[in-house]
Amino acid sequence: MHSSAIAGTARPGFLARRRRSYVFFIVPALLVVGAVIIFPWLFTVWMSAFDWRIGSAAHFIGLENYIKLATNQRFHEAILHTLYFTLLAVVVPLIAGTAAALIFHREFPLRGLLRSVFTMPMMATPVAVALVWTMMFHPQQGVLNYLLSLVGLPPSLWVYSPTLVIPSLVLVEIWHWTPLVMLIVLGGLAALPTEPYESARLDGASEWQLFRYITLPLLAPFLVVAAVIRTIDAIKAFDTIYVISQGGPGTASETINLYLYLQAFAFYNVGNASAVVVVFFAIILALALLLLYVRQRAKWT
Amino acid sequence: MTDHARDDSTDNHRRRLLQAGLGAAALGAIPGASLLSAQAQSGFDWKRFKGEKIEILLVKSPRGDLLTKYHKEFEDLTGIEVGSEMIPEQQQRQKAVIEFNSGNPSFDVIGLSYHVQKRQFAKNNWLTDVRPYINDKSMAAPDLDFADFAKGGLFYAVEPDGRVNSLPFNLDPWVVYYNKELFDAKGIAFPKTFAEMTDAAAKLNDPGKGVSGFVGRGLKNANVPVWSSFLLGYGGGFIDKNGKLLTDTQEAIEGAKMYQTLLAKYGPPGVAGFNWNESQSLFLQGKAAMWLDGIGFAQPLEDPSKSRIAGKVGYGVMPAGPKKQVSALFGDGEGVSTYSKRKGPAWYYVQWASNKMNQTRMLQAAAGAPVRNSAYAAAQKSADFKAPKQWVECMLTSASIAEPGLPIIAPVTEFRDVFGVALTNMINGADPAAELKKATADFQPVLDKSEKS
Numbered sequence: 001m002h003s004s005a006i007a008g009t010a011r012p013g014f015l016a017r018r019r020r021s022y023v024f025f026i027v028p029a030l031l032v033v034g035a036v037i038i039f040p041w042l043f044t045v046w047m048s049a050f051d052w053r054i055g056s057a058a059h060f061i062g063l064e065n066y067i068k069l070a071t072n073q074r075f076h077e078a079i080l081h082t083l084y085f086t087l088l089a090v091v092v093p094l095i096a097g098t099a100a101a102l103i104f105h106r107e108f109p110l111r112g113l114l115r116s117v118f119t120m121p122m123m124a125t126p127v128a129v130a131l132v133w134t135m136m137f138h139p140q141q142g143v144l145n146y147l148l149s150l151v152g153l154p155p156s157l158w159v160y161s162p163t164l165v166i167p168s169l170v171l172v173e174i175w176h177w178t179p180l181v182m183l184i185v186l187g188g189l190a191a192l193p194t195e196p197y198e199s200a201r202l203d204g205a206s207e208w209q210l211f212r213y214i215t216l217p218l219l220a221p222f223l224v225v226a227a228v229i230r231t232i233d234a235i236k237a238f239d240t241i242y243v244i245s246q247g248g249p250g251t252a253s254e255t256i257n258l259y260l261y262l263q264a265f266a267f268y269n270v271g272n273a274s275a276v277v278v279v280f281f282a283i284i285l286a287l288a289l290l291l292l293y294v295r296q297r298a299k300w301t
Numbered sequence: 302m303t304d305h306a307r308d309d310s311t312d313n314h315r316r317r318l319l320q321a322g323l324g325a326a327a328l329g330a331i332p333g334a335s336l337l338s339a340q341a342q343s344g345f346d347w348k349r350f351k352g353e354k355i356e357i358l359l360v361k362s363p364r365g366d367l368l369t370k371y372h373k374e375f376e377d378l379t380g381i382e383v384g385s386e387m388i389p390e391q392q393q394r395q396k397a398v399i400e401f402n403s404g405n406p407s408f409d410v411i412g413l414s415y416h417v418q419k420r421q422f423a424k425n426n427w428l429t430d431v432r433p434y435i436n437d438k439s440m441a442a443p444d445l446d447f448a449d450f451a452k453g454g455l456f457y458a459v460e461p462d463g464r465v466n467s468l469p470f471n472l473d474p475w476v477v478y479y480n481k482e483l484f485d486a487k488g489i490a491f492p493k494t495f496a497e498m499t500d501a502a503a504k505l506n507d508p509g510k511g512v513s514g515f516v517g518r519g520l521k522n523a524n525v526p527v528w529s530s531f532l533l534g535y536g537g538g539f540i541d542k543n544g545k546l547l548t549d550t551q552e553a554i555e556g557a558k559m560y561q562t563l564l565a566k567y568g569p570p571g572v573a574g575f576n577w578n579e580s581q582s583l584f585l586q587g588k589a590a591m592w593l594d595g596i597g598f599a600q601p602l603e604d605p606s607k608s609r610i611a612g613k614v615g616y617g618v619m620p621a622g623p624k625k626q627v628s629a630l631f632g633d634g635e636g637v638s639t640y641s642k643r644k645g646p647a648w649y650y651v652q653w654a655s656n657k658m659n660q661t662r663m664l665q666a667a668a669g670a671p672v673r674n675s676a677y678a679a680a681q682k683s684a685d686f687k688a689p690k691q692w693v694e695c696m697l698t699s700a701s702i703a704e705p706g707l708p709i710i711a712p713v714t715e716f717r718d719v720f721g722v723a724l725t726n727m728i729n730g731a732d733p734a735a736e737l738k739k740a741t742a743d744f745q746p747v748l749d750k751s752e753k754s
């Protein structure tokens with residue numbers, strides 16, 4: 001086939017042939033993507049149209065799973081918990097991490113050592129971290145309430161209180177992931193040009209003005225990268241929540257992931273769980289578009 | 302011993318091992334030990350399935366550890382090779398569902414928790430009816446002694462249609478652990494009724510000293526049996542004959558109110574997040590007067606290296622409710638998979654696991670509460686039996702008044718979740734009647750569907 005094609009002399013034929021031979025090269029990637037991403041995704045959508053519990057027969061019910069989710073109060077609360085958790089777990093480490101990066105960007109004795117110490121939480125296994133924090137949160141025997149008592153504050157219920165549970169869980173996230181933000185921002189700071197600062201100083205700008213009008217805008221692309229990574233991490237958070245509060249007390253910290261886990265692996269309600277996944281996917285897609293938009297805006301101009 | 306050894310005169314090595322094993326058991330003065338040797342006289346032969354291999358799936362627990370420890374003894378006794386896997390409870394339950402559903406599970410014998418898996422397994426016919434084996438003299442070990450199993454255990458093992466899908470192994474009735482020192486200091490006797498129980502909790506509750514009148518599970522899902530303990534005493538139940546939930550009846554509401562009072566009013570701060578381990582650690586510290594939970598915690602409570610109240614723990618039977626005195630019951634057993642191709646050897650294993658000797662060992666090791674009545678007398682005769690006398694009495698009395706602590710339905714986990722959330726909300730101030738009404742309305746369709754399909 002090839003030899004005959006080469007024998008042809010027409011120019012358009014040559015282009016078409018080139019295109020055809022290149023098409024062949026994307027087949028392996030296409031197969032892999034199809035097998036591990038497209039097919040499971042389509043299968044999930046397909047399963048979400050069934051009333052299916054493992055152990056009993058599946059019935060086709062069309063959109064009924066989605067209709068039920070639309071009126072399911074617990075699911076709505078799970079979405080709100082997820083957004084609340086994500087918001088806190090992105091914004092606070094972002095601010096704290098930037099502050100830490102600004103500090104570590106300055107010259108001071110033992111900076112290298114302290115910087116490594118600061119990044120150590122990142123290296124710990126999430127489940128181990130969660131178990132340690134569980135003990136620290138304990139209202140009677142936990143060290144956190146002991147620390148509060150040292151400074152004369154009343155004990156808190158931490159993760160055992162429906163109103164405090166999400167902020168308390170975010171506390172773990174902050175401890176765990178602020179160093180990551182710090183590293184990203186530190187990288188950004190090292191890459192900043194020095195000229196704008198010099199000219200601004202000549203113009204008599206204050207330290208705050210330097211930060212607000214030079215550092216921050218120049219850092220914006222890095223902050224967006226940090227925000228994207230943190231958002232991905234926070235929205236998929238499962239291990240810490242599952243280990244520490246199991247979504248409780250009651251359903252006070254039940255995020256979409258925990259709700260999903262219950263439906264799929266505790267109640268074996270595969271049809272409903274698939275519908276939850278599809279809705280979750282839509283939410284993530286919306287968030288991704290939002291972040292893309294923000295990133296576009298944050299580019300250096 | 303010699304009777305049995307005659308059977309396998311060809312296999313000297315194995316015989317020696319067996320004798321060594323039985324010898325060691327005899328030294329431990331376990332009366333059940335001699336029973337193993339008597340079998341050669343009937344048509345039953347432990348060596349019948351020699352050379353076969355079976356796979357066992359157990360839950361990681363002191364009971365699973367105990368059985369695994371003695372698998373060698375079973376192999377020597379029968380010549381059957383045992384491959385066993387022990388995994389944590391939740392994962393084991395998931396694995397069971399997925400593998401049974403595939404129609405080709407990797408195990409021949411499975412350990413099951415009756416309170417969670419009984420209905421699910423029975424409804425799907427995942428376990429083999431062992432009645433033909435029990436009635437077959439050549440298949441039933443002479444010491445099987447079905448009548449020796451406690452009533453509660455048989456209730457779990459036998460289906461309403463008469464099928465026997467498993468042999469029971471361990472019973473877990475709920476009891477009230479109490480701190481004798483705290484009770485004595487206030488001159489209060491252990492409560493005999495629900496009213497006295499609430500009263501005692503009120504008097505013993507001393508937040509200033511960090512002492513709670515009562516502690517128990519507040520964590521959703523785990524907390525449901527605490528409520529059932531009260532609900533059953535008020536004369537309530539879970540489901541009526543027509544499959545309608547009884548969880549929003551007056552009895553259920555009264556039970557929930559008692560739950561709310563004891564935990565929210567006289568329980569420790571944060572109890573809404575407590576499972577048994579948090580409750581245990583509080584009680585161990587001497588910071589709680591009463592703790593309602595399963596009977597299996599005597600060992601840590603009496604261990605001076607872990608417990609500040611060793612020797613001061615009282616073991617009380619669940620007080621009587623206005624209608625009934627009931628101890629909520631949980632239990633485990635082992636069954637043979639329907640899909641197993643080696644049902645004979647698998648059944649041999651099940652018999653061995655629940656035999657008198659293993660039951661006695663379980664009690665001696667404080668690994669659980671045996672379902673065989675004979676085990677208690679046998680274990681107490683032993684010199685190294687450490688469990689307090691009151692604990693044994695409490696166990697026997699509780700077992701005699703026990704009723705299942707959870708409904709026998711397939712979607713138990715979802716039941717526990719829905720009602721668990723309602724109970725946790727009550728600890729945080731929600732109205733019991735409204736919460737139960739909502740939970741019942743939420744769960745009824747799930748239940749209906751599970752029994753239909």
